[in-house]
Amino acid sequence: MKKLRGVLLVLISLGVLTICLLAFPSAGKAGNDGVREIVIHARAFEYTPRLITVQKGETIKLTLIADDVTHGLVLEKYGVKLEASPRAEVPSSVTFVANEGGKFHFRCTVVCGPFHAFMVGEFVVEPYNKLSIAWSLTLVVAGMAIIGVQRYGDNKEKDPVPSWSFELTKFKWVRTLLKQRWFQFALMLPNAFFFVVILVAAFFGSPIGNANFAIIFVWIVWWAALKFFFIPIGGRLFCSMCPLPLPGDWLEHKALVKKGHESPVSKARKGWPKGLRNLWTQNIGFLSVCLFSGLILTRPIATGIVLSLFIIGAAVTSVKYGRRVFCRYICPVSGFTGMYSMVAPVEIRAIDPQVCAEHTDKTCITGSEDGYGCPWLNYPGGLERNSYCGMCTECFKTCPEDNIALNIRPFGRDLFVYSGRGVDEVYNGFIMLACALIYIAVFLGPWGVLKDMANIATVPLYLAYAVAFILTNLVILPGLFYVAVWLGKGWAEGKMTPAKEAFNFVPIVWQNFLALFKKGVKGPKFPKNKSNVHLMDMGLPPVQKLFTEYGYTIIPLGLAGWIAFTVAFALVDISYAIPLLSDPMGWGWDLFGTASAEWVMYVPHLVPFFQIPIMLVGMVVAIYVVYRIGIHHISNKKMLLKSLAPVFFYIIMITGFFFWLVL
Amino acid sequence: MKFTETFANVLLILAIVGTTAGIFLYENALENDRECITIHFRTYENGNPTPNVVHIPNNEKSCFRLTSDDTTHMFNLPDFGIYSEPIHPGKWTYVDFTPEEAGEFSFVCTVVCSPLHSKVRGKIIVDN
Numbered sequence: 045m046k047k048l049r050g051v052l053l054v055l056i057s058l059g060v061l062t063i064c065l066l067a068f069p070s071a072g073k074a075g076n077d078g079v080r081e082i083v084i085h086a087r088a089f090e091y092t093p094r095l096i097t098v099q100k101g102e103t104i105k106l107t108l109i110a111d112d113v114t115h116g117l118v119l120e121k122y123g124v125k126l127e128a129s130p131r132a133e134v135p136s137s138v139t140f141v142a143n144e145g146g147k148f149h150f151r152c153t154v155v156c157g158p159f160h161a162f163m164v165g166e167f168v169v170e171p172y173n174k175l176s177i178a179w180s181l182t183l184v185v186a187g188m189a190i191i192g193v194q195r196y197g198d199n200k201e202k203d204p205v206p207s208w209s210f211e212l213t214k215f216k217w218v219r220t221l222l223k224q225r226w227f228q229f230a231l232m233l234p235n236a237f238f239f240v241v242i243l244v245a246a247f248f249g250s251p252i253g254n255a256n257f258a259i260i261f262v263w264i265v266w267w268a269a270l271k272f273f274f275i276p277i278g279g280r281l282f283c284s285m286c287p288l289p290l291p292g293d294w295l296e297h298k299a300l301v302k303k304g305h306e307s308p309v310s311k312a313r314k315g316w317p318k319g320l321r322n323l324w325t326q327n328i329g330f331l332s333v334c335l336f337s338g339l340i341l342t343r344p345i346a347t348g349i350v351l352s353l354f355i356i357g358a359a360v361t362s363v364k365y366g367r368r369v370f371c372r373y374i375c376p377v378s379g380f381t382g383m384y385s386m387v388a389p390v391e392i393r394a395i396d397p398q399v400c401a402e403h404t405d406k407t408c409i410t411g412s413e414d415g416y417g418c419p420w421l422n423y424p425g426g427l428e429r430n431s432y433c434g435m436c437t438e439c440f441k442t443c444p445e446d447n448i449a450l451n452i453r454p455f456g457r458d459l460f461v462y463s464g465r466g467v468d469e470v471y472n473g474f475i476m477l478a479c480a481l482i483y484i485a486v487f488l489g490p491w492g493v494l495k496d497m498a499n500i501a502t503v504p505l506y507l508a509y510a511v512a513f514i515l516t517n518l519v520i521l522p523g524l525f526y527v528a529v530w531l532g533k534g535w536a537e538g539k540m541t542p543a544k545e546a547f548n549f550v551p552i553v554w555q556n557f558l559a560l561f562k563k564g565v566k567g568p569k570f571p572k573n574k575s576n577v578h579l580m581d582m583g584l585p586p587v588q589k590l591f592t593e594y595g596y597t598i599i600p601l602g603l604a605g606w607i608a609f610t611v612a613f614a615l616v617d618i619s620y621a622i623p624l625l626s627d628p629m630g631w632g633w634d635l636f637g638t639a640s641a642e643w644v645m646y647v648p649h650l651v652p653f654f655q656i657p658i659m660l661v662g663m664v665v666a667i668y669v670v671y672r673i674g675i676h677h678i679s680n681k682k683m684l685l686k687s688l689a690p691v692f693f694y695i696i697m698i699t700g701f702f703f704w705l706v707l
Numbered sequence: 708m709k710f711t712e713t714f715a716n717v718l719l720i721l722a723i724v725g726t727t728a729g730i731f732l733y734e735n736a737l738e739n740d741r742e743c744i745t746i747h748f749r750t751y752e753n754g755n756p757t758p759n760v761v762h763i764p765n766n767e768k769s770c771f772r773l774t775s776d777d778t779t780h781m782f783n784l785p786d787f788g789i790y791s792e793p794i795h796p797g798k799w800t801y802v803d804f805t806p807e808e809a810g811e812f813s814f815v816c817t818v819v820c821s822p823l824h825s826k827v828r829g830k831i832i833v834d835n
């Protein structure tokens with residue numbers, strides 16, 4: 045223990061030293077006299093060179109040449125704004141002095157195709173060292189976090205997440221409000237209105253993404269709201285007002301506000317296949333949507349089709365199975381909202397389990413005159429985690445004992461609830477993490493080839509992208525984590541679990557996968573875990589079990605990654621929303637007089653100053669979470685730390701990789 | 708309860724049908740008031756400027772309201788020596804002119820917009 049602390053302290057002081065050295069750089073090399081001429085070629089959707097490095101103080105003459113269609117270039121920091129058409133007689137150029145160090149992004153200003161908004165290049169004025177500072181900070185913060193969790197993480201009195209909760213429904217008016225039958229409808233109605241505008245715009249509005257309400261309000265405004273507010277603060281709050289299942293609900297209930305017809309819960313329980321009562325449908329659904337994100341995010345019509353599919357899917361399953369089978373098992377957005385909602389500081393829970401035990405009718409499951417049985421197929425009286433509760437407030441209405449509460453509680457408490465976990469959930473976390481990293485590279489990075497791949501420029505390129513995408517999501521990121529867990533267990537126990545045993549699921553998965561393509565042939569089923577008791581010679585739980593437990597650390601890390609990613613594109617692109625309020629279809633309207641507002645970036649140079657702390661907080665929380673989960677399973681502190689060491693390393697590497705991508 | 712239910716139904720129908728109808732009716736009303744003829748520029752691969760053939764009266768001022776559905780284009784009517792400003796996607800560019808001669812005239816694009824840029828063209832027919 046002492047040794048570990050010593051090592052960490054050395055690391056921390058090294059990191060601090062580096063930061064000090066980097067933060068006060070000696071003056072950069074003096075730039076050469078005279079003017080440095082740089083010619084930038086622009087094609088959809090890449091600048092060549094995509095990275096320009098100059099020395100502070102140099103005088104730069106930038107010339108923009110368009111190779112295929114008209115492009116622009118804005119380098120806000122230096123007030124550079126160029127526009128060039130192909131084969132222009134007078135080249136477009138500008139001269140300026142690069143008098144401030146740093147890394148700046150230049151962007152295209154003229155819509156040149158679907159990926160126009162993601163066409164960027166990097167302009168680095170040396171000395172530039174944000175990346176090295178961020179890396180050193182990562183080490184320092186991680187080291188302190190590891191020391192910190194050891195001190196506080198397992199001490200009941202000092203633990204930063206004690207189990208308090210504050211019941212909001214104590215206030216009578218809150219409970220009365222939640223018990224109103226019109227409550228959820230009132231939330232859905234305005235969203236339904238916006239949704240109609242979105243669908244009309246998607247199918248009939250301008251085909252230009254940034255001149256269409258559907259693209260900007262779904263993928264910028266709604267997405268940012270989801271990542272900044274709804275999920276981290278409200279959990280599944282958006283599910284309570286999502287208008288997509290409204291047609292399905294109506295088909296089932298034949299009523300909007302009053303208690304209408306309700307299918308018995310057995311219909312859904314029997315109908316929906318047992319093998320799919322997990323997150324896998326949503327995991328696959330989310331992956332497929334992501335595979336086509338290059339089209340969906342940039343073409344209004346593609347967004348329209350995807351959203352329509354959601355509505356139809358919800359309606360069909362409502363009729364076929366009843367209740368919100370779509371939301372619970374199919375909706376691709378629902379999967380990650382559910383996982384990340386475990387972090388949110390609100391919850392819906394039963395107040396007194398004794399009351400539930402004595403209430404044999406369980407009207408919160410079966411429904412009553414006052415409301416529907418839980419549409420999300422939960423037993424509201426036994427809720428322990430937010431993951432699958434759509435916050436529809438029906439159980440407030442159906443519980444005759446007023447035994448359901450809306451609580452404020454510490455962030456992230458559900459991450460320490462050990463029942464109900466599974467590989468499907470852990471995989472959801474990895475898929476979200478991988479997608480965040482890939483999106484950052486594709487949409488925020490300067491690499492035109494990645495954009496061509498995602499944009500399906502050619503089929504072979506796209507296939508390569510798809511394979512790499514799926515491998516990163518399903519094999520590489522979770523696989524490395526699995527290896528980390530395996531190594532940690534080996535180190536803690538003093539002998540490695542033989543690879544044959546640790547990876548015994550690989551051939552089974554593979555054969556199940558092959559069986560998918562051969563009709564009639566069923567792949568081998570996973571053997572049932574014989575028992576959870578594994579106390580022989582003080583060993584740790586099996587690697588698979590540890591993987592599923594430790595895996596929940598990916599949730600805070602991934603959420604931080606998404607928030608940090610969203611910060612970057614929200615600040616850059618949100619101003620597109622202003623003209624669209626006046627001209628949602630891109631037809632040339634001017635409802636509120638804002639139609640001619642120009643695109644501006646809001647504080648693009650501050651983006652890294654948001655991203656670095658967000659990511660570091662995510663890393664610290666991840667370290668804390670995995671430590672807390674660890675002590676639940678391993679009481680011997682020395683073994684615990686050894687088993688966690690490779691996992692900590694994984695978390696730190698992911699954070700470092702993120703910084704490399706964005707800084 | 709009955710009243711609330713009816714009220715909810717009305718609101719929802721307004722939100723769905725009312726909004727949709729409102730959007731198209733409003734555009735219709737605007738279009739009737741517009742003096743300019745709208746042309747959507749598209750590359751040759753995307754289907755060329757739409758509508759591709761436009762009728763205008765002779766000896767009367769005509770106005771065009773131009774936008775692009777893909778990349779930057781430019782409107783040029785060589786026979787009359789008319790050039791527009793660049794037509795950027797999602798934005799509107801206006802040109803007007805008064806023909807003094809009846810007949811069929813081609814308009815072309817003068818900004819390279821795709822490999823088949825030189826095929827981007829349409830027709831303006833000045834009626835007598």
Ligand code: SF4
Pocket residue numbers: 394399400401403406407408409424425442443444445446447448
């Ligand atoms: S209806 Fe209320 S008291 Fe009865 S089981 Fe459900 S939550 Fe508990």
Ligand code: SF4
Pocket residue numbers: 392417418419420421422423424427432433434435436437438439440
């Ligand atoms: S637990 Fe209650 S609030 Fe949550 S989905 Fe079920 S009925 Fe709705």
Ligand SMILES: [Cu+2]
Pocket residue numbers: 086087088089114115116152153154155156160163
């Ligand atoms: Cu461009």
Ligand SMILES: [Cu+2]
Pocket residue numbers: 750779780781816817818819820821824827
């Ligand atoms: Cu053209």
